Amino acid sequence: MTVQPNEITEVLNRPISQELLARDLTRLAYVAKDGTPRNVPIAFTWNGSEIVMCTTKNAPKLPALRNNPTVALTIDTEVHPPKILLIRGRAELDFVDGIPDEYLQANSTYEMTPSNGSSGRRRCVRSTTTAWSGSS
Numbered sequence: 001m002t003v004q005p006n007e008i009t010e011v012l013n014r015p016i017s018q019e020l021l022a023r024d025l026t027r028l029a030y031v032a033k034d035g036t037p038r039n040v041p042i043a044f045t046w047n048g049s050e051i052v053m054c055t056t057k058n059a060p061k062l063p064a065l066r067n068n069p070t071v072a073l074t075i076d077t078e079v080h081p082p083k084i085l086l087i088r089g090r091a092e093l094d095f096v097d098g099i100p101d102e103y104l105q106a107n108s109t110y111e112m113t114p115s116n117g118s119s120g121r122r123r124c125v126r127s128t129t130t131a132w133s134g135s136s
Helices: 005-012 015-021 061-067 101-106
Strands: 025-031 037-043 051-056 070-076 084-096 124-135
Touching (some): 025 061, 037 051, 037 061
Antiparallel strands (some): 025 070
16 A cells, blocks of 8 residues: 555644644664564654654674565554654665764653763764654
């Protein structure tokens, strides 16, 4: 089933979707290089049109995403019954020098120090999810 852009906008503009898009953690599901499924928690930020996730340039998920950019995201709450936003789409990889602004925004509640690998000298990958469908 192909979801039309206006349908995606309608889902993302719902109050529950906006609440979930304001969170800082999603679960990223993708297909690993060996063909098996992976599902990892990752910080993200919503910029109003894209979900942006950042990782280091040597992260194991990068070769897999280059090979198969199809992803699924789950953003949810920890209470029962949970509020859930499910998103499917394609990851676009954007290699940047230093720490992307989105990384700092997504991790603003965490202490950024060289000891936890957060120095400004590492290259990061900015991954955005586009062409997606969702439900809440």
